[in-house]
Amino acid sequence: MPERTDLRTALEELAATPVLLIALDFDGVLSPLVERAEDARPLPRSAAALKALAALPSTTTALISGRALGSLREVASPEPETLLIGSHGAETWTGPDAAPLTLDARQAELLDAAADVIESVVAAHSGTWLESKPAGVVLHTRSAADDVAADAVAAARDGLAGLDGLKVTDGKRVLEVSVVHADKGQGLGLLRELSGATAVLFAGDDVTDEHAFGVLQPQDVGIKIGEGSTAARYRLGSPEDLAGALEDLYALRRQCASSGHS
Incomplete structure (x- = not known):
């Protein structure tokens, strides 16, 4: 344009x-x-x-x-x-x-697995927290120190890498994970x-x-x-x-x- x-x-x-x-x-x-x-x-x-x-x-x-x-x-x-x-x-x-919005059985299973990954990341990184959504889960890092936030995002991406079918998107101090593309x-x-x-x-x-x-x-x-x-x-x-x-x-x-x- x-x-x-x-x-x-x-x-x-x-x-x-x-x-x-x-x-x-x-x-x-x-x-x-x-x-x-x-x-x-x-x-x-x-x-x-x-x-x-x-x-x-x-x-x-x-x-x-x-x-x-x-x-x-x-x-x-x-x-x-x-x-x-x-x-x-x-x-x-x-x-x-x-x-x-409704999820099929595969999407619901995938969402549970993604939530488990983010929950483990949050437990290990101070100042981060998890937000649940109907079709996804979000890692929030706004309250964490910059180095902790970066480590948390890297750990989340590593943990999510083995789950096929996810859409993972970076935002402003968030990592968005969704089972709906x-x-x-x-x-x-x-x-x-x-x-x-x-x-x-x-x-x-x-x-x-x-x-x-x-x-x-x-x-x-x-x-x-x-x-x-x-x-x-x-x-x-x-x-x-x-x-x-x-x-x-x-x-x-x-x-x-x-x-x-x-």
Whole structure:
């Protein structure tokens, strides 16, 4: 995609699209990163802007997160109409009739074996902890010293190497292990299809968000939050900066709706 640097111009064009999808990661995007995952909450300005956007005509909001759906609902308190993708695409909530994630016997056995590996790593590395998800398990190292974290990840990878069928992904001080091979790019594709979006805004901060940035189309807007290499065309320094961009998009989209341009 061609490089463009003027985010304001891009938002003006995006606001005029007939059917808009706004899909956002949660941690590090709507919420600042925090030490304890359960303490994360969306910034009030961002939450208000997303709620206002969801109320506009032909506008769909969604969250795409590495969190399990239950955890995402607990910390994000999404609006009832907001669509949800959890566990990096392995879990989806697209309405009351959406089928829950189910694992077959082989996947369930593999998940138990992966959990055993991570539990043994956590027991041997201070400051690390395990998070269980419906389709996976996560090694968290944010509270560990850097050398301990590196050793823990290496030990986990060694222990998991003998288990065929796992998807293992590095994130920001996490190692994600899943028995379902899905990613945020696939999740975004599903949301685009369901919403009938003619253009998409996606914002993310982690390496796992690159799958979603990679499937964006020329009319879409991808925003990377924070540092790191990215396929996104735009970058903002912090979740606080994104709040301002969401407020701008709401004002522009409302103006287009009132003038009949969207």
